[in-house]
Amino acid sequence: MTDSQNPFGAFVPGPRAEMPGAPSGPLAGLTFAVKDLFDIAGLVTSYGHPLWAETHGPAVATAPAVLACLQGGARMVGKTITMELAYGLTGENAWQGTPTNPAAPDRMPGGSSAGSAAAVAGRVCDFALGSDTGGSVRIPASYCGLYGIRPSWGAVSLAGAAPLAPSYDTCGWFASDPEVLRRVGDVLLPAPGAGPLGPLLRPAEVWANADAEVASALTHAMTALERLLGAALTVSVAPEGLPGFEAHFRASQAEEAWASLGPWVAKHNPEFGPGVADRFAAARVMDPARAAAGRAFRRGIAARMRGLLGGGAVMAYPTSPCPAPRRDAPQDALQAVRVRTIGVTAIAGFAGLPEVTLPVARVGGAPVGFSLVAAPGRDRALLDLAVALAKEAGIGG
């Protein structure tokens, strides 16, 4: 499962891709790992699948997000395992191995940025880059007990990163320390937007969707947050129900995934692991009318969220409705978790919102995360709030 060359099975097989950082800079002294969908000049990006690696030449350029970390002074210690073509939330990879969840070794690590989460949770490095389309940073952060951010859509460049569903894809990162999470943001994010955050909103349907033990375990974090932002207002964000969010997200994501990756899949006919295979099979035959309905639905939700959050409001809710599934869970159980989870992660996805997750509690021996969400562009304010909340709630790094 784990060995000294590849602790927690976090890294892609083969020699480690290591690169020194600049001698000084805001990230000096830190180490980081990079999800293997970001290009490194001269190396082949595998995107979690050996056939992708075979059919793509060495990268011409290093992805700017990676370059900014190196130039900020951080040292890169390796490329981490992603689920195949980043299309999933469990962290499984049938080809390169499923990384171990260091915080709950009998559980899934979460994905698709599984190796990045495992490397940070296993204290192999200080932070790691991932990508988040439908939860691929937020969910492994929640499952592995880490701080994680999905920035505002487009706030951090995804140039040189393999695409999944471009209108949802974001470049996020993990850290075991909230100050480190913020320091990376200082390097990668645009300058902060002005204005204070608040009021605090509690979206009723999202809390109701969570396991009762999860909601209960997060109460102390919500109380601490109320001390910072004032009493929460309960709001309805999904009167039509979160399952509708999931269905529409799935359809419009599948349409984009097929547009981005379908030509390669159709040409090379790669073998995929079980969950990923199902999703590409569904994407291949996605009804355009369903995808169009998904896009129209999305437009409405995005407008609703802009209305709720535009003045500086912060929403707080469970990152995932349940802790990580067990590694031996059957595929149909995983699929049920996926549907419940995406109903929640689609909120930030639809509206391009920044979301920061904090490791505030454990349930049944496994971590669960607590999310802060704000309007697009408020990423840095949200990172500041996460640092303050970690202190207030006494969770730290």
Place this chain on the structure above:
Amino acid sequence: MTDSQNPFGAFVPGPRAEMPGAPSGPLAGLTFAVKDLFDIAGLVTSYGHPLWAETHGPAVATAPAVLACLQGGARMVGKTITMELAYGLTGENAWQGTPTNPAAPDRMPGGSSAGSAAAVAGRVCDFALGSDTGGSVRIPASYCGLYGIRPSWGAVSLAGAAPLAPSYDTCGWFASDPEVLRRVGDVLLPAPGAGPLGPLLRPAEVWANADAEVASALTHAMTALERLLGAALTVSVAPEGLPGFEAHFRASQAEEAWASLGPWVAKHNPEFGPGVADRFAAARVMDPARAAAGRAFRRGIAARMRGLLGGGAVMAYPTSPCPAPRRDAPQDALQAVRVRTIGVTAIAGFAGLPEVTLPVARVGGAPVGFSLVAAPGRDRALLDLAVALAKEAGIGG
């Protein structure tokens, strides 16, 4: 040609898209315009062609680069004309009109970010966003007498921006004042990389490619730059000749342009203005072997440039080999200028280098620009150098 509603014909027809900025921030007090290929939530992006506007719905989200300017405190004053699908360097637009070059009204404004350059050169706003694939910011900046930057590839997010050739596309901007050019960079660019710039390199083939009067007019800027960085070393960057750079750039750009836009062009069969029509016709039938040769060539040039510039070196050369062509120039003359120009602009394009152009001289009554080029990620250092050089050379804003 110009009226009070649409000075210098810079803006897309119809009511102006205006948006207030945040009440405070690093860009407070500044106004800006946005090339009409960046999405603004709720508005339709035209991408320079009425049929593009007809076949695309209102944007779901505002492009993060635009959002960052608004949140930085700048006020948006309108959307500016781009050449059709950004595929050209003259600034012509057969549908929305060719903007006037305020610095030389009988000359082309340069493109594809023609309206953005015209708006800033006409002092309608303080800065303007554009995009640069093969020179679409650098060339109009040079033609209109402006400061302009093509950042390191991917350094500024192009999320929410229509693509042309993604592995070359960048988000750049114009300003009439070098301090403003830098202030915008402080908001949009990642944190600065460490280390001083130098030595100064003078690429022999690029200087030889320029009109003698252009090279001569730029001598004082080169001398001023030598006072800042020490005597220039003459280097050979293109022993195979700049026409080879152009041919390989053209082939690989065409391949990507067709991959990005071909499905839309094939489906809707839009009518294009003369130069753009020729380029899409060529892209449609581009020989894959020629495009592959272009990609291979690019790889070699990118490695060469990394070797030359990796230690902090700066190259300096004429942004464009000649001043802006006259508005009544025949298409074959424009095509000849295009070939000579892209031989130079392809250098930064191939290697993803940041390039800042400064308006240091006029030749025959028209402006010509002087470019500073460095390794990827050194954008902020280059902007600092541009500010220092403007002072040293006594050109200012």
